[in-house]
Amino acid sequence: MSDTRFPVLLDGPGNHVDDPRELLVGYLDWYREALVRKTAGLSEEQLRSPVDGLGWAPLGLVRHLGWVERRWIRWGFAAEQVAPCPPGEDDAEWRVGALSTEQVWRAYRAEVAHTRGIVAGVPLSRRAALGGRFHAAADAPSLGRILFHLLQEYARHLGQLDVARQLLDGVTGE
Numbered sequence: 001m002s003d004t005r006f007p008v009l010l011d012g013p014g015n016h017v018d019d020p021r022e023l024l025v026g027y028l029d030w031y032r033e034a035l036v037r038k039t040a041g042l043s044e045e046q047l048r049s050p051v052d053g054l055g056w057a058p059l060g061l062v063r064h065l066g067w068v069e070r071r072w073i074r075w076g077f078a079a080e081q082v083a084p085c086p087p088g089e090d091d092a093e094w095r096v097g098a099l100s101t102e103q104v105w106r107a108y109r110a111e112v113a114h115t116r117g118i119v120a121g122v123p124l125s126r127r128a129a130l131g132g133r134f135h136a137a138a139d140a141p142s143l144g145r146i147l148f149h150l151l152q153e154y155a156r157h158l159g160q161l162d163v164a165r166q167l168l169d170g171v172t173g174e
Contacts, residue, residue: 021124024147031154032112035062038161038173047101051164058164059104060094061157066108067093068153071133072146073115079132115150119143 013026039047039058047059056064067085074080086092096104124144127137134140141149165171 020144024124024144024151025119027151028147028154031151031158034158035065035154035161038158038165041171042165042168044101046168048096051167053167054160054164056094056164057096058161058168059096059101061161061164062108063096063099063104064093065154065157066104066111068150069108069111069115072150073118074111074132076133077128077143077146078118079129079134081132084133119147 012030013023017023017026039062042058048057050057050060070082071084074082075084088095122143124142124147126143128134128140128143128146130137130140162173165173
């Protein structure tokens with residue numbers, strides 16, 4: 001028996017999607033879009049000010065997720081010789097400082113584009129290249145494992161962003 005009060009549609013890729021690669025990539029894209037949705041409507045001050053009790057600003061979270069993509073895909077999976085994090089303390093990637101909102105979003109979108117380009121057509125079973133984050137074949141995870149890690153990073157942080165948004169202006173969402 002179907003209950004019409006609860007639609008059977010799921011977030012992310014369509015209900016018909018069952019291919020593991022399409023699910024991983026589709027959900028990653030859904031969470032990336034959710035990041036944009038969940039920050040939309042915040043004032044410049046709300047985007048940039050650390051949220052009481054959390055210690056980070058929504059725009060800092062955007063910056064962090066760009067660095068997460070870079071660290072796991074460019075430096076990790078592809079072994080590109082790029083910095084895995086900005087100079088400074090461990091939390092430097094959470095701070096926006098003098099960067100404009102547009103600069104933070106532009107850097108984030110660039111990392112997402114790099115990720116999409118690197119993983120396009122690559123089998124989920126392919127192991128990360130050596131020389132970046134990973135130096136021994138035994139330590140190099142598969143692309144599927146790395147994408148799954150990115151997915152959980154987004155899921156966790158967007159849940160935190162829901163709390164931040166509710167504290168900032170009372171807006172709640174999925």
